[in-house]
Amino acid sequence: MKKVKLVTTIMVMAFISLTAMSCKNAKKEHNNDEGHNTEMNHDNSDGHHDSDKKEMAMNSNQDGNTEIILKDYFNLKDALVVDDEAKAKKIGASLEKSLENLDVSKYTDAQKLELKDIILDAKEHAEHISKSPIAHQREHFKVLSKDIIDMVAITGASNKLYEQYCPMYEKGSAWLSMNKEVRNPYYGSKMLKCGKVQREIN
Numbered sequence: 001m002k003k004v005k006l007v008t009t010i011m012v013m014a015f016i017s018l019t020a021m022s023c024k025n026a027k028k029e030h031n032n033d034e035g036h037n038t039e040m041n042h043d044n045s046d047g048h049h050d051s052d053k054k055e056m057a058m059n060s061n062q063d064g065n066t067e068i069i070l071k072d073y074f075n076l077k078d079a080l081v082v083d084d085e086a087k088a089k090k091i092g093a094s095l096e097k098s099l100e101n102l103d104v105s106k107y108t109d110a111q112k113l114e115l116k117d118i119i120l121d122a123k124e125h126a127e128h129i130s131k132s133p134i135a136h137q138r139e140h141f142k143v144l145s146k147d148i149i150d151m152v153a154i155t156g157a158s159n160k161l162y163e164q165y166c167p168m169y170e171k172g173s174a175w176l177s178m179n180k181e182v183r184n185p186y187y188g189s190k191m192l193k194c195g196k197v198q199r200e201i202n
Contacts, residue, residue: 092129
């Protein structure tokens with residue numbers, strides 16, 4: 001019986017080692033392809049969608065409403081990455097409500113005024129996203145992203161964020177991600193990896 005357990009353990013260890021090695025090799029091959037786009041994408045992230053990390057997003061030290069807004073924003077970004085117009089519409093509507101519920105009471109008077117302006121503008125773009133075809137969703141996402149970046153500059157975030165940048169979409173467009181790996185919401189499957197990390201936040 002001990003012999004059988006020992007053989008089983010050795011086989012399991014060998015399988016795990018082989019799996020880990022093949023994943024590593026596949027990642028190396030993946031990082032060496034796609035000329036132009038790979039040059040612009042200098043990262044070693046795990047490639048998961050931001051929505052996969054939503055459990056990490058909530059932190060009791062942060063304003064929960066801000067984190068809800070960010071969760072909706074990242075889900076919207078992920079929908080645009082995979083060219084899912086219908087999902088982007090639903091999340092746009094959800095984001096509009098999240099923005100409406102932001103509690104600005106703990107901020108200074110100057111910050112309150114700035115946040116109210118940001119939220120008013122962001123809500124308008126979220127509403128347009130909830131009613132538009134994907135090309136227009138992406139146009140509104142560009143301005144929405146600027147609003148969310150401005151919001152985070154005031155509110156902070158509970159996790160490290162990456163401000164990413166595509167030089168090709170409308171003469172240059174930024175967005176936020178929780179992953180270092182670039183997944184372009186402006187071009188989706190057409191140019192998935194086009195872009196670079198502009199800066200880290202937090």
